[in-house]
Amino acid sequence: MNRLSLLIGALLMSAPATAQTQPDWTLVIHGGAGVLERDKMTPEREAAARKGLDAALEAGSKVLAGGGSALDAVEAAVKVLEDDPHFNAGRGAVFTYEGTNELDAAIMDGADRKAGAVAGVTRTKNPIALARKVMEDSPHVMLAGKGADVFSAEKGLEQVGPEWFATDERRQQLEKMKAQKTSWFDVDMKYGTVGAVARDKAGNVAAATSTGGVTGKRWGRVGDSPLIGAGTYADNRACAVSATGAGEFFIREGVAHEICARIRFKGESLQAAADTVMAETRALGGTGGVIVTGPTGEMAWSFNTPGMYRGKVSAGSAKTVAIYGDEQ
Numbered sequence: 525m526n527r528l529s530l531l532i533g534a535l536l537m538s539a540p541a542t543a544q545t546q547p548d549w550t551l552v553i554h555g556g557a558g559v560l561e562r563d564k565m566t567p568e569r570e571a572a573a574r575k576g577l578d579a580a581l582e583a584g585s586k587v588l589a590g591g592g593s594a595l596d597a598v599e600a601a602v603k604v605l606e607d608d609p610h611f612n613a614g615r616g617a618v619f620t621y622e623g624t625n626e627l628d629a630a631i632m633d634g635a636d637r638k639a640g641a642v643a644g645v646t647r648t649k650n651p652i653a654l655a656r657k658v659m660e661d662s663p664h665v666m667l668a669g670k671g672a673d674v675f676s677a678e679k680g681l682e683q684v685g686p687e688w689f690a691t692d693e694r695r696q697q698l699e700k701m702k703a704q705k706t707s708w709f710d711v712d713m714k715y716g717t718v719g720a721v722a723r724d725k726a727g728n729v730a731a732a733t734s735t736g737g738v739t740g741k742r743w744g745r746v747g748d749s750p751l752i753g754a755g756t757y758a759d760n761r762a763c764a765v766s767a768t769g770a771g772e773f774f775i776r777e778g779v780a781h782e783i784c785a786r787i788r789f790k791g792e793s794l795q796a797a798a799d800t801v802m803a804e805t806r807a808l809g810g811t812g813g814v815i816v817t818g819p820t821g822e823m824a825w826s827f828n829t830p831g832m833y834r835g836k837v838s839a840g841s842a843k844t845v846a847i848y849g850d851e852q
């Protein structure tokens with residue numbers, strides 16, 4: 525056999541391996557971006573965060589491995605993080621200036637671009653479940669405040685008192701912010717919003733994001749997380765995105781939709797689109813990050829902060845959980 529035929533043989537053999545690089549399903553999650561550095565983190569906090577991220581990956585991947593939908597998977601993963609007090613969503617949400625917890629969440633199905641979102645809700649144990657109810661059981665995309673709370677109770681979602689959401693650590697962050705008279709973006713910069721994006725075996729993508737917003741928010745402030753196109757977006761023609769960071773800048777950039785648009789119209793890779801949009805957001809003054817997956821099975825994350833709580837898993841590969849910028 526001459527060298528050329530050996531080379532052709534080797535190339536042909538590698539073809540099936542290339543085809544296999546598209547996994548059957550994918551899941552990427554985040555638990556917020558910020559100044560997450562080793563010397564600022566206690567071993568306990570780091571271990572708790574990694575455990576929470578791992579549990580969320582487990583919940584979502586169980587759905588996907590069993591042939592469930594991307595929509596069910598992102599909801600399942602986000603619920604785990606909402607129930608975990610170490611993240612700024614559901615239990616453990618940050619406090620408003622007035623010392624209450626007001627929660628925002630959104631979910632979107634890339635198959636038909638149906639979406640549901642809630643802002644400033646105070647009673648629903650899992651705001652992401654309420655966002656999904658809005659999507660599936662109302663003619664609307666977004667409900668806010670008292671009306672959203674009423675809708676939630678009417679639909680029979682689990683209701684809890686304010687003490688469920690409130691944690692001492694978050695209360696201390698509010699007190700620190702007030703004492704130092706800093707702006708809400710200065711408090712530790714560990715945002716802690718949670719999100720998930722997934723692609724299922726059928727090739728559909730979905731995105732979900734849930735948050736308490738930012739410490740000390742006032743006057744009914746709503747961030748990017750529940751805004752379709754800003755903090756959350758999913759479109760089978762491009763990708764699914766969930767964002768975390770200084771919401772005001774993410775809204776102005778239209779981060780999640782902008783990433784999908786670059787992929788759809790410019791044919792960019794998910795990573796290139798995410799990196800470009802995060803750089804543009806940074807140029808506006810916004811810090812934070814995004815997670816992305818697409819119908820091709822590509823997975824990406826991008827952040828312009830020292831770290832981001834994050835994790836990923838796909839069919840046939842092990843779970844990865846990371847916090848610091850220098851981790852894979």
Ligand code: ASP
Binds near residue numbers: 747771
């Ligand atoms: N993006 C969220 C907001 O501005 C905060 C966060 O990501 O932690 O409400």
